[in-house]
Amino acid sequence: MCEPKHFTVEYTIxxxxxPSQPVSTELAVKEWTELADTYRRWGHQVEFIQPQPGLPDMVFAANSGTVIDGRVLGARFRAPQRAAEADxxxxxxxxxxxxxxxxxxxxNEAEGDFTWTGEVLLAGTGFRxxxxxHAEAQEILGVPVISLQLVDPRYYHLDTALCVLQxxxxxxxAHVAYYPEAFSPGSQRVLYRLFPDAIVANAADAECLGLNAVSDGRNVAIPMEATHLADQLINHGYDPTFLDIxxxxxxxxxPKCCTMELRG
Incomplete structure (x- = not known):
């Protein structure tokens, strides 16, 4: 994780x-700190990288690396404003x-568009x-990759439209939650075939970034507005933790954008 010490909205990507709307760096730090503390309360170890001036989006650590079995695939950002984060x-x-x-x-924008299910790497494309x-990730990480097409610009990364719960x-x-309308018709059919017992989120869940969640298989960190999704999580035996983001x-x-998961 990376503290949003320099967080602001200076550009539109x-x-x-x-950028015309007011932003509070202090409030962003408070929200981020509560997320980090939540992981610790769950019993997880949290590692930190030093934030760098001039990189207001460096807080979104998920976009800068994909780690599976200790093997790391770094990131190459589409937006020039974020390019320096990768190094x-x-x-x-x-x-x-x-x-x-x-x-x-x-x-590739790392865990923004690469989501590990324990068996396959789901890989998003369409905006970033x-x-x-996808083929490069398969070759470097040595895991099978399944491509998914995103079609709604609000859900520009896979991690805004799908979360692996277990x-x-x-x-x-594997068990997942996702918002079908964020995906092309073919990708929707692929997801249904792979995950017939998935939790299906509604538009309200997606619009508050409710699927940008983090699960450890039992606990799930989700935005506080994602009440429909939370009810479904509880019904499936999960324990949601509501967070102000x-x-x-x-x-x-x-939550997920702020969290790179270090596997192995």
Missing amino acids: NPWMD HYRRWFLDHGYRDVTMPTKT TDPGA EATSDRR SELRKSGGG
């Missing part, structure tokens, strides 16, 4: 961002003992990540 995260990995670190040749990055194990399929959402981010 997604439909959520409006700061690359150096963090090397400084923290990761040796299998590869920087991509194709544009180059379709060619990763697959040897005796259990109203300030971070002004830049199009939520």
